[in-house]
Amino acid sequence: MQAGDLPDGVRQLIADSIDSVEQLEIxxxxxxxxxxxxxxxxxxxxxxxxxxxAGDRLEDLTRDALLVRVKGNEEEYRYAPGSAALxxxxxxxxxxxxxxxVTVINLIFSKPVDKxxxxxxxxxxxxxxxxxx
Numbered sequence: 001m002q003a004g005d006l007p008d009g010v011r012q013l014i015a016d017s018i019d020s021v022e023q024l025e026i027x028x029x030x031x032x033x034x035x036x037x038x039x040x041x042x043x044x045x046x047x048x049x050x051x052x053x054a055g056d057r058l059e060d061l062t063r064d065a066l067l068v069r070v071k072g073n074e075e076e077y078r079y080a081p082g083s084a085a086l087x088x089x090x091x092x093x094x095x096x097x098x099x100x101x102v103t104v105i106n107l108i109f110s111k112p113v114d115k116x117x118x119x120x121x122x123x124x125x126x127x128x129x130x131x132x133x
Contacts, residue, residue: 005100005103006092006096006100006103006104006107007089007092007096009085009088009089009092010089010092010093010096011107012089013086013089013090013092013093014093014104014107014108014111015111016064017060017061017064017066018093018108019060019108019111020057020108021105021108022047022049022053022054022057023057023060023061024093024097024104024108025047026043026047026054026057026058026061027061027066027067027079027090027093028093028094028097029043029046029047030043030061030067030077030078030079031079031090031091031094032094033079034078034079034080035078036078037070037073037076037077037078038058038076038077038078039075039076039077040052040054040055040058040075041054043057043058058077061077062077065081065082065083065086066079066080066081066082066086066090067079067080068080
């Protein structure tokens with residue numbers, strides 16, 4: 001299977017919001033239990049990952065409107081996509097990951113490195129073009 005075989009919404013969700021398999025698995029875990037709240041520590045225990053990394057991924061997914069922080073407790077999160085389209089794409093991603101795991105993983109790893117390049121460019125020293133001196 002090729003990435004083009006995945007629904008457009010799924011491919012767009014991966015392009016916009018999924019940077020690693022760990023992040024994908026955290027999203028899918030919370031999606032499977034939408035009524036439950038999760039901390040970085042509870043996600044880490046469930047998936048056997050670092051709590052620090054889980055916390056970073058939870059923040060990323062919250063920023064991308066796939067999760068929300070629980071009111072009254074900034075350290076707890078739950079699955080709550082910001083729109084029906086985002087929820088549909090996330091559900092499609094869960095199905096695709098079950099049925100076409102290698103295709104999904106390949107798509108995640110084949111993403112452009114724009115974020116890394118942008119970060120690196122922030123530290124690049126440049127000459128001023130209008131400097132006559």
